[in-house]
Amino acid sequence: MSWRNRMRFGKKSRDEDLEVVPVIGKESEQEDLLERGVPAETWQDVKPKSTVLGAALMLASMFFRDSAMGRRAISLTVAVLVLLLLEIGAIVYYSSVQKEYMTALQEKNIDAFYHGLWMVGAVIIFISPIIALHEYTSGMLKMTWRASLTRRFAGLYLAAPGYCEGNPFYRLTLTGEIDNPDQRICQDVHEFVGIAVHLAQDIVRTVLNIASFAAILYSISPAACYGVLVYSIVGTIVATKGFGPWLGFYQLQRVKQEAGLRYDLIRVRENAESVAFFEGGEAEWSKFNTLFSGLLQTVYKSVLVTSGFGMFNRSFHWATFAVAPLLVGPAYLRGEVQFGVISQASMAFNIILGAMTLIMDKLESLTDVGVRVRRLEDLELSLRKCRNEMQMSSAAGLAGVQCIASAEPGPSDTAMLRFCKVTLRTPPRAGILQQTLCHDLSFELVSNQSLLIVGESGIGKSSLLRAAAGLWTDGRGTLQLCKRQHVFFMPQKPYMFLGSLRDQLLYPHVEESFVSNSDLEKALRQVNLGHLLEQHSLSESKEWASLLSLGQQQRINFARVLLRSDVRMALIDEGTSACDPANEAVLYELLQQRLCSYVSIGHRPALQRFHSHALWLHKPSLESAASACSPSASDPTEIEFMPMAEFQAKNPALAYRE
Numbered sequence: 001m002s003w004r005n006r007m008r009f010g011k012k013s014r015d016e017d018l019e020v021v022p023v024i025g026k027e028s029e030q031e032d033l034l035e036r037g038v039p040a041e042t043w044q045d046v047k048p049k050s051t052v053l054g055a056a057l058m059l060a061s062m063f064f065r066d067s068a069m070g071r072r073a074i075s076l077t078v079a080v081l082v083l084l085l086l087e088i089g090a091i092v093y094y095s096s097v098q099k100e101y102m103t104a105l106q107e108k109n110i111d112a113f114y115h116g117l118w119m120v121g122a123v124i125i126f127i128s129p130i131i132a133l134h135e136y137t138s139g140m141l142k143m144t145w146r147a148s149l150t151r152r153f154a155g156l157y158l159a160a161p162g163y164c165e166g167n168p169f170y171r172l173t174l175t176g177e178i179d180n181p182d183q184r185i186c187q188d189v190h191e192f193v194g195i196a197v198h199l200a201q202d203i204v205r206t207v208l209n210i211a212s213f214a215a216i217l218y219s220i221s222p223a224a225c226y227g228v229l230v231y232s233i234v235g236t237i238v239a240t241k242g243f244g245p246w247l248g249f250y251q252l253q254r255v256k257q258e259a260g261l262r263y264d265l266i267r268v269r270e271n272a273e274s275v276a277f278f279e280g281g282e283a284e285w286s287k288f289n290t291l292f293s294g295l296l297q298t299v300y301k302s303v304l305v306t307s308g309f310g311m312f313n314r315s316f317h318w319a320t321f322a323v324a325p326l327l328v329g330p331a332y333l334r335g336e337v338q339f340g341v342i343s344q345a346s347m348a349f350n351i352i353l354g355a356m357t358l359i360m361d362k363l364e365s366l367t368d369v370g371v372r373v374r375r376l377e378d379l380e381l382s383l384r385k386c387r388n389e390m391q392m393s394s395a396a397g398l399a400g401v402q403c404i405a406s407a408e409p410g411p412s413d414t415a416m417l418r419f420c421k422v423t424l425r426t427p428p429r430a431g432i433l434q435q436t437l438c439h440d441l442s443f444e445l446v447s448n449q450s451l452l453i454v455g456e457s458g459i460g461k462s463s464l465l466r467a468a469a470g471l472w473t474d475g476r477g478t479l480q481l482c483k484r485q486h487v488f489f490m491p492q493k494p495y496m497f498l499g500s501l502r503d504q505l506l507y508p509h510v511e512e513s514f515v516s517n518s519d520l521e522k523a524l525r526q527v528n529l530g531h532l533l534e535q536h537s538l539s540e541s542k543e544w545a546s547l548l549s550l551g552q553q554q555r556i557n558f559a560r561v562l563l564r565s566d567v568r569m570a571l572i573d574e575g576t577s578a579c580d581p582a583n584e585a586v587l588y589e590l591l592q593q594r595l596c597s598y599v600s601i602g603h604r605p606a607l608q609r610f611h612s613h614a615l616w617l618h619k620p621s622l623e624s625a626a627s628a629c630s631p632s633a634s635d636p637t638e639i640e641f642m643p644m645a646e647f648q649a650k651n652p653a654l655a656y657r658e
């Protein structure tokens with residue numbers, strides 16, 4: 001199901017009275033949006049898909065309208081066109097020089113022969129620097145276009161300042177809307193720009209060649225001129241209709257399968273340790289082999305089509321070798337034209353034929369560029385949609401969990417986290433039914449309070465933190481949290497930045513230079529990682545994710561909090577699960593001294609002593625489950641907010657004992 005079908009504005013979702021995100025692109029829906037007061041700038045630039053040519057023009061217009069590179073784009077394009085014109089002018093002139101030269105040979109005119117030879121040399125000397133300059137500007141045009149498109153896509157994907165807000169890379173991963181955005185940004189842009197610049201020049205060259213050489217050929221032989229036009233048009237129609245669709249189909253299949261194969265190997269690299277523990281190399285090899293065999297089958301079919309196309313294309317061109325002399329030869333034999341006219345006519349004939357059969361010759365490039373254009377268009381539409389959804393989710397009165405910032409955290413009684421009638425659902429994803437994780441959940445955590453979220457695995461604990469962090473917004477209700485810069489998120493597997501130890505500790509503010517080395521060292525010692533300083537300097541760049549144990553990485557994450565003076569609150573999703581109890585206690589004691597509040601998720605009862613409150617997620621049939629059947633996944637989850645002592649009294653089996 002496409003996003004347009006999935007998201008119907010104003011319609012109710014299947015099992016809830018929740019409104020879902022608007023569809024954009026149809027007039028009636030746009031009117032609906034207007035009536036509801038949704039700002040037009042948040043939806044107007046998402047349009048339904050266009051043709052391949054339309055999409056290619058969209059990618060070109062993005063380049064020319066680029067505020068940073070637009071002027072450069074225009075100057076380079078003009079320069080390329082002027083140089084192309086000069087090159088074609090020189091070729092036209094060269095054809096007349098060739099005629100004189102050949103005629104001089106036939107007439108045994110020594111002076112004219114040497115003059116012709118000089119002229120050939122002069123044309124070559126004139127054209128050589130033009131060709132070099134043309135290649136250079138054309139290369140610069142490709143480079144600039146690639147830089148512009150790559151920056152735009154990467155900016156939208158990674159939410160660079162001025163491009164987008166929020167976490168589009170996360171949203172695209174959640175919805176699974178498009179595959180391999182990384183490959184599209186790096187490889188497809190490169191391929192598209194390379195082919196498009198060449199094709200555009202070929203088209204201009206074609207038009208100019210046809211215009212200049214058709215006149216020459218017509219003056220020699222109108223029959224030859226009409227002959228070449230009819231011959232090339234018929235050839236082009238046969239090639240595009242007979243081979244074009246198949247070439248395009250297999251090209252698209254191949255690109256998709258190659259992306260899947262690459263992704264499979266990336267997953268093995270990312271999970272190398274787990275795969276090695278399982279000795280899973282053989283299973284991975286067998287999966288790789290299945291995928292690779294699929295790819296080879298596609299390549300094989302594509303080779304069959306390409307061979308057929310190659311046979312047609314070459315036979316078509318070979319058949320033309322005799323055509324020009326055939327058309328002009330009789331006039332020469334009758335003495336009506338000079339001998340040089342035959343070679344000039346042949347040259348003109350072949351140039352026009354080459355121009356007229358451009359589509360046929362470039363059919364493979366055209367299908368390839370078509371595939372890249374479609375993939376880039378999909379990426380552009382998905383990224384724009386992401387951006388618009390994020391803008392819309394911040395527009396008042398729209399569906400979704402609204403996240404609002406609470407007042408500056410104060411010493412006591414300031415609301416640090418407030419859920420107000422929050423109903424949360426898992427994110428929409430094609431082919432997967434959305435789950436409702438909580439219904440009308442309300443509670444409030446104030447400063448100097450801390451919350452432990454407990455419940456069975458898969459019940460929705462992490463999802464509540466994702467909602468609090470503004471990552472999951474599907475549902476309704478209001479969620480209040482202190483400003484983002486005061487909140488720090490600590491996942492079970494912390495993200496290790498590629499950089500120095502200093503960068504690790506300062507992440508995500510790696511540019512901050514005012515934190516002294518002694519502060520960094522102190523933070524490391526506080527989390528019992530002082531020994532790292534004996535083995536590594538702060539400026540040393542290493543592959544930290546594979547060098548440090550998970551427990552050490554979790555302690556690095558706690559050191560990050562200690563170094564941030566603006567952090568008031570932490571959201572900790574099993575953030576100490578890999579630490580020993582002694583280290584866990586040290587880390588929580590540090591948090592208690594440093595922060596106004598924190599929310600943790602954890603299964604260990606020992607965590608209870610570091611939290612004032614509990615949020616208990618459970619199925620209502622939990623008690624009866626002991627005597628009867630186990631709770632069903634479809635039962636609504638009950639969620640209770642209470643002081644820790646009350647939770648322990650209610651759940652003596654789960655309570656922590658010294």
Ligand SMILES: Nc1ncnc2c1ncn2[C@@H]1O[C@H](COP(=O)(O)OP(=O)(O)OP(=O)(O)O)[C@@H](O)[C@H]1O
Pocket residue numbers: 174426427429435437455456457458459460461462463464
């Ligand atoms: N990206 C996702 N898209 C759709 N559903 C998801 C996604 N991630 C998790 N879920 C579903 O949401 C439900 C709650 O998941 P969540 O991660 O919040 O559980 P949890 O209580 O934190 O589990 P655990 O203790 O095992 O970490 C699960 O049923 C899971 O299948």
